[in-house]
Amino acid sequence: MALTKEGPKASSAYRTWSGQNVAKSRYHFSTKPNVQWEDPHNEAVKRISTTVRHFFEKKEKFRVFHGSTNSTRQSAIRPDKIVDTSPLSRVLEIDPGTCTAIVEPNVPMDRLVEETLRYGLIPPVVMEFPGITVGGGYSGTCGESSSFKHGFFDQTINRVEMVLANGDVTICSREENADLFHGAAGAVGTIGITTLVELQLRKATKYVETTYHPVPTAVEAVEKIKQKMQDPDVDYIDGVLYSMSKGAIVTGRLTDTPKENIRIQRFSNANDPWFYLHVKDAIEKRTGPTTEAIPLAEYLFRYDRGGFWVGKSAFEYFNMPFNSFTRWWLDDFLHTRMMYTALHASGQSKRYVVQDLALPFSTAEKFLEYTDKTFSIYPLWLCPLKQSPMPTMHPHHPDTDIDGAPKPMLNIGLWGYGPAKHKDFVTLNRDLEHKLKELGGMKWLYAHTYYTEDEFWKLYDKNWYDALRTKYGADTMPNVFEKVRVDVEAKKKAVDPSMLDSWLTTWPLGGLYGIKKAIDSGSYLQARSSQWKASG
Numbered sequence: 001m002a003l004t005k006e007g008p009k010a011s012s013a014y015r016t017w018s019g020q021n022v023a024k025s026r027y028h029f030s031t032k033p034n035v036q037w038e039d040p041h042n043e044a045v046k047r048i049s050t051t052v053r054h055f056f057e058k059k060e061k062f063r064v065f066h067g068s069t070n071s072t073r074q075s076a077i078r079p080d081k082i083v084d085t086s087p088l089s090r091v092l093e094i095d096p097g098t099c100t101a102i103v104e105p106n107v108p109m110d111r112l113v114e115e116t117l118r119y120g121l122i123p124p125v126v127m128e129f130p131g132i133t134v135g136g137g138y139s140g141t142c143g144e145s146s147s148f149k150h151g152f153f154d155q156t157i158n159r160v161e162m163v164l165a166n167g168d169v170t171i172c173s174r175e176e177n178a179d180l181f182h183g184a185a186g187a188v189g190t191i192g193i194t195t196l197v198e199l200q201l202r203k204a205t206k207y208v209e210t211t212y213h214p215v216p217t218a219v220e221a222v223e224k225i226k227q228k229m230q231d232p233d234v235d236y237i238d239g240v241l242y243s244m245s246k247g248a249i250v251t252g253r254l255t256d257t258p259k260e261n262i263r264i265q266r267f268s269n270a271n272d273p274w275f276y277l278h279v280k281d282a283i284e285k286r287t288g289p290t291t292e293a294i295p296l297a298e299y300l301f302r303y304d305r306g307g308f309w310v311g312k313s314a315f316e317y318f319n320m321p322f323n324s325f326t327r328w329w330l331d332d333f334l335h336t337r338m339m340y341t342a343l344h345a346s347g348q349s350k351r352y353v354v355q356d357l358a359l360p361f362s363t364a365e366k367f368l369e370y371t372d373k374t375f376s377i378y379p380l381w382l383c384p385l386k387q388s389p390m391p392t393m394h395p396h397h398p399d400t401d402i403d404g405a406p407k408p409m410l411n412i413g414l415w416g417y418g419p420a421k422h423k424d425f426v427t428l429n430r431d432l433e434h435k436l437k438e439l440g441g442m443k444w445l446y447a448h449t450y451y452t453e454d455e456f457w458k459l460y461d462k463n464w465y466d467a468l469r470t471k472y473g474a475d476t477m478p479n480v481f482e483k484v485r486v487d488v489e490a491k492k493k494a495v496d497p498s499m500l501d502s503w504l505t506t507w508p509l510g511g512l513y514g515i516k517k518a519i520d521s522g523s524y525l526q527a528r529s530s531q532w533k534a535s536g
Contacts, residue, residue, distance in 0.1 A: 048193065052083055064084075102197070105135025125155075130526075140446055141186050145238040158174075158200060165475070185392070210292050214287065222382075229408065236250075240379050240382070267301075276308060311339060313417060314333070335527040342518040357442070357444075359440065
């Protein structure tokens with residue numbers, strides 16, 4: 001099998017394969033014999049391995065092109081400094097016996113769910129946006145409404161195949177290369193390149209019996225979440241805070257047989273309501289809880305149309321009426337894939353606050369008071385999270401329960417327009433970062449990050465992270481800080497913006513350009529053809 005015991009550094013001690021041996025299929029990720037997908041996959045990995053080795057030998061840093069992104073950071077990728085992994089986009093194997101799936105990293109959530117549902121199975125954690133990929137879920141931070149039970153998405157992964165920074169290929173899991181398996185999760189691709197994943201699956205049901213619990217204050221919203229986390233019958237929990245005096249905590253229970261006289265509600269068709277508006281309508285019509293049965297896939301992707309509520313900002317930008325007719329008429333443009341493409345192309349991400357912020361439950365209420373006074377952005381998303389073991393690049397806090405387990409945290413989604421002037425936008429984001437530190441919170445790293453390098457590494461275990469990168473030879477890859485920071489000084493020096501940049505700041509040209517690029521991407525066709533809409 002031509003195992004290498006040394007790897008990129010002489011001090012290493014882990015199993016690797018060279019790209020050549022991978023291509024000859026002389027190692028096997030699948031436990032099944034003679035699987036048809038193995039040779040084509042290994043050939044693709046060989047090409048990636050060869051490219052990576054080229055950069056390693058020249059001691060040049062590079063970035064990875066996945067083919068899509070759900071980050072709101074502006075891309076700084078140079079075409080001559082990339083490793084293209086976009087062809088790795090297939091669900092290769094689903095095993096009902098072991099309840100596992102072998103999946104390439106660029107498989108998006110909707111395609112994954114469509115395939116697993118054929119076998120009556122579903123991943124324990126499914127990101128609400130259909131376009132988020134399996135690889136992004138592992139290397140980024142993805143916590144959803146089932147994460148209070150299962151943790152971040154990477155906690156539902158068994159094994160990962162990875163190309164290291166010197167071009168060697170290795171496998172990591174909780175038993176093999178466990179430090180790499182744990183450390184690469186949430187490290188935004190700065191330790192190695194994920195090329196294959198084995199995911200855990202669970203039994204799927206037809207419906208999620210969903211209950212909307214009205215809460216009259218933010219304090220009661222936080223308390224209701226803590227209460228529902230203790231209910232063993234609850235499989236999903238999140239919340240929508242419409243103001244400091246109105247909100248809903250949403251709980252879900254997997255079931256094939258909803259209670260009698262419960263209506264079935266869908267959210268994926270153009271004439272269906274947006275989920276957050278539907279919940280608001282439900283709590284305004286009744287003083288007590290409202291329960292509905294939502295087909296499973298419809299529940300998992302309930303926030304796709306409107307991107308939670310970010311899609312409303314497009315109507316505000318163009319000064320258009322926001323009603324059921326205009327939402328139906330423009331439905332193709334209001335799914336998350338289209339909106340992310342338009343957001344990047346239009347330049348609006350430079351002034352749009354898109355932040356997920358995890359805080360201890362003990363300070364969550366103070367943070368909600370702060371955002372109310374400082375940002376006045378509503379709605380807010382609330383989602384309880386089971387912490388990952390430390391050290392980690394995921395949001396974390398040292399508080400522990402009596403048994404020594406890390407206490408859960410509360411994620412708060414803050415998404416809306418910030419100040420129009422870039423200086424004021426940066427100042428507001430810096431103030432947010434200082435308040436987070438004061439309250440023991442941390443932001444997710446997919447969005448704008450303005451910390452100084454010293455501030456950043458006071459939040460994370462730099463010695464652990466650097467040692468891991470050294471062990472696995474990742475010095476030719478950008479580190480986390482280099483990858484996620486916004487270089488404010490560089491932007492200040494760019495006193496002569498390009499013609500395109502100037503053009504994008506002119507209303508409504510930037511928005512129209514974003515729409516054009518979104519149409520050119522063809523992303524709306526993926527939403528139209530989604531097979532998961534027919535399930536349930």
